[in-house]
Amino acid sequence: MPAPATHPIIFFVWLVSFVVLVLMLTSPSAARPRYVLGVLCGSFEYKSNTMQIARFWSRAEGKSQTPAGKWLTYALWRGSAGSQAEAETRAREAVQRVGKRIEQGEGFPERYVYPERQLREEVLQEIRSSGRELEAALTRNAYGAVVLNAARVLFIDVDLPESAAPPPPVKPPSEEPSFFWRLFEALFGSAPVPQRAAKIDPILDAQAKRQQWLATHRDWGMRVYRTRSGFRYLVTHTLFEPGDAGSEEAMSSLGCDPNYMMLCRAQKSFRARLTPKSWRCGVPKLTVRFPWASDADKAAMRAWEAKYDSAARGYATCAFVEALGDGTVHPAIAPLMELHDTQTRARSGLPLA
Numbered sequence: 001m002p003a004p005a006t007h008p009i010i011f012f013v014w015l016v017s018f019v020v021l022v023l024m025l026t027s028p029s030a031a032r033p034r035y036v037l038g039v040l041c042g043s044f045e046y047k048s049n050t051m052q053i054a055r056f057w058s059r060a061e062g063k064s065q066t067p068a069g070k071w072l073t074y075a076l077w078r079g080s081a082g083s084q085a086e087a088e089t090r091a092r093e094a095v096q097r098v099g100k101r102i103e104q105g106e107g108f109p110e111r112y113v114y115p116e117r118q119l120r121e122e123v124l125q126e127i128r129s130s131g132r133e134l135e136a137a138l139t140r141n142a143y144g145a146v147v148l149n150a151a152r153v154l155f156i157d158v159d160l161p162e163s164a165a166p167p168p169p170v171k172p173p174s175e176e177p178s179f180f181w182r183l184f185e186a187l188f189g190s191a192p193v194p195q196r197a198a199k200i201d202p203i204l205d206a207q208a209k210r211q212q213w214l215a216t217h218r219d220w221g222m223r224v225y226r227t228r229s230g231f232r233y234l235v236t237h238t239l240f241e242p243g244d245a246g247s248e249e250a251m252s253s254l255g256c257d258p259n260y261m262m263l264c265r266a267q268k269s270f271r272a273r274l275t276p277k278s279w280r281c282g283v284p285k286l287t288v289r290f291p292w293a294s295d296a297d298k299a300a301m302r303a304w305e306a307k308y309d310s311a312a313r314g315y316a317t318c319a320f321v322e323a324l325g326d327g328t329v330h331p332a333i334a335p336l337m338e339l340h341d342t343q344t345r346a347r348s349g350l351p352l353a
Helices: 008-024 031-039 083-105 177-188 202-216 244-255 257-267 294-310 336-345
Strands: 057-067 071-080 122-128 134-140 146-150 157-158 220-227 231-234 269-275 320-327
Touching: 057 083, 057 146, 071 083, 122 336, 157 269, 202 220, 202 231, 202 320, 231 336, 244 257, 257 269
Parallel strands: none
Antiparallel strands: 057 071, 122 134, 134 146, 146 269, 157 231, 220 231, 220 320
């Protein structure tokens, strides 16, 4: 007796279901729907996020005339993760683009506008997965601090106003009202004291945003740190892609700086400063910038680093406050979490800088 015709169909449905399950379990959580659909349709090959970390640099110069007839001379650096030749090509192309903008009266583009523009930062260390994919890198930023660039570990920095102190009282307190104040009250009655509108405490506001987010995202895990100017959140339960809907929604809802969000999208990484700002440690600001124009600039940088590293030992970059939500830490996040806490001296009790 021949097998029923439905058996191949049942087997096919079972096979597809099994493949979907495997893909869902092995793909990055933030990209699962797009990844699974693409693989099943045969039209998408998932590639992990590629951070914009450059190891090769080239400088190109240009000269262009504005519509008003003024000549401008400029120089641009562009980098590449692949080769020196690619860096040189990018530098030449950037000069051509800027030249056209100047000739059309548009001026220089804003910083970080173009996704291909890497930050001019020296690469200190690369951290790769077992498959040799670049998961993170330590770089030194323009003012000399060491920065952790993470491909898929979500850091969220929230800045608070410089001063959260209450406004001064309208009427200075005193033991006894003045003669003129008593005379005014005798003639016209007690005058109402003007009331100022209540100000929202930015610390409590940030706390309320965290609680509201975690109340509606119960699978989330989050570590909270206090920084000199606000808070830092490290999301621990899963991995994210910079610029995806999940990370963007969280960053916006929790009060993240829009410029930081734009930088994460452009650089395809989440950034967290690991060492203090130099001026908060009493160290003068940098006067040279990477890539160095000369050996003398490089030597000046190394001398500055020695002073900075010595002064920075007396400060922490952030202080651990609490862990919220799901306490499970994703295995790919744990090593970077430990690196972050160690290098920021998050449990040292040192003053923040």
